[in-house]
Amino acid sequence: MTPPSAIDPRIEALVTDLIGRVADKWTMLILEVLAEKGTLRFSRLAEAIGNISQKMLTQTLRTMQRDGLIERTVYPVVPPKVEYKLTELGFTLGAAFCGVWVWAAENLARVEQARSAFDLGD
Amino acid sequence: MTPPSAIDPRIEALVTDLIGRVADKWTMLILEVLAEKGTLRFSRLAEAIGNISQKMLTQTLRTMQRDGLIERTVYPVVPPKVEYKLTELGFTLGAAFCGVWVWAAENLARVEQARSAFDLGD
DNA sequence: CGGCATCCACCTGGATACTG
DNA sequence: CAGTATCCAGGTGGATGCCG
Numbered sequence: 373m374t375p376p377s378a379i380d381p382r383i384e385a386l387v388t389d390l391i392g393r394v395a396d397k398w399t400m401l402i403l404e405v406l407a408e409k410g411t412l413r414f415s416r417l418a419e420a421i422g423n424i425s426q427k428m429l430t431q432t433l434r435t436m437q438r439d440g441l442i443e444r445t446v447y448p449v450v451p452p453k454v455e456y457k458l459t460e461l462g463f464t465l466g467a468a469f470c471g472v473w474v475w476a477a478e479n480l481a482r483v484e485q486a487r488s489a490f491d492l493g494d
Numbered sequence: 495m496t497p498p499s500a501i502d503p504r505i506e507a508l509v510t511d512l513i514g515r516v517a518d519k520w521t522m523l524i525l526e527v528l529a530e531k532g533t534l535r536f537s538r539l540a541e542a543i544g545n546i547s548q549k550m551l552t553q554t555l556r557t558m559q560r561d562g563l564i565e566r567t568v569y570p571v572v573p574p575k576v577e578y579k580l581t582e583l584g585f586t587l588g589a590a591f592c593g594v595w596v597w598a599a600e601n602l603a604r605v606e607q608a609r610s611a612f613d614l615g616d
Numbered sequence: 617c618g619g620c621a622t623c624c625a626c627c628t629g630g631a632t633a634c635t636g
Numbered sequence: 637c638a639g640t641a642t643c644c645a646g647g648t649g650g651a652t653g654c655c656g
Contacts, residue, residue, distance in 0.1 A: 413637085413638090414637070414638055414639080415637070415638080426638080426639075427639095427640095430638080430639065430640085446638095450637090451637040451638080452637050452638050452639080453637075453638090454637080454638060454639085
């Protein structure tokens with residue numbers, strides 16, 4: 373674990389906020405899909421994720437674009453065509469999350485087990 | 495990035511859920527504080543985190559205990575004394591999150607900059 | 617001291633309908 | 637196709653007060 377106590381508490385608050393915005397379900401899934409597939413247009417992205425409302429997809433994509441994680445390219449054609457891909461920054465974030473994905477996959481069973489034991493009265 | 499596409503989609507959903515519960519602000523902060531300080535009782539934990547309501551502290555601690563991330567020890571004395579410390583599982587999760595903390599700390603400025611640029615009309 | 621119970625304001629996210 | 641706009645149910649989290 374990093375020792376955030378060693379850094380400015382104001383910075384720590386900013387970092388915490390940043391993590392809060394960045395570490396949500398949809399952001400992580402989009403990060404994962406784009407890291408794997410490269411470039412995707414809106415509807416393909418929706419398909420790849422599965423059961424995400426277009427409201428959340430649009431909203432999350434906007435936030436990620438604003439934060440410099442993805443690049444949005446609009447082709448001025450009819451029908452409209454918009455493509456999304458990770459920026460370098462987005463890619464590095466995906467890599468950072470990798471450790472958490474691995475942890476979750478490896479320890480899923482242990483957590484389920486702990487939960488069952490807890491629920492059984494202990 | 496791990497290729498979750500290579501694994502069972504049902505497992506992936508479980509992993510996503512697990513990450514969703516585990517990757518929240520308070521969980522990450524508690525993880526960090528306990529990793530650093532070792533063992534703490536309820537009120538010291540509250541102080542160390544700063545501005546967390548005892549409702550959220552209790553709630554988050556229960557969930558973490560249920561998931562096998564922390565160990566809760568009650569000393570049958572008056573006044574009550576309860577201590578919390580990370581389990582081995584909690585420790586490994588902290589380590590996994592380390593990469594995200596580092597990313598956030600390192601790229602905070604870049605994100606802020608991207609956001610400013612975005613807000614200025616681009 | 618370390619909670620639990622209650623109330624409540626806010627936000628999140630889904631469903632639906634409409635547009636360039 | 638790729639959104640925007642609106643409405644609404646449910647969840648989140650803070651404040652407060654009480655208890656063992």
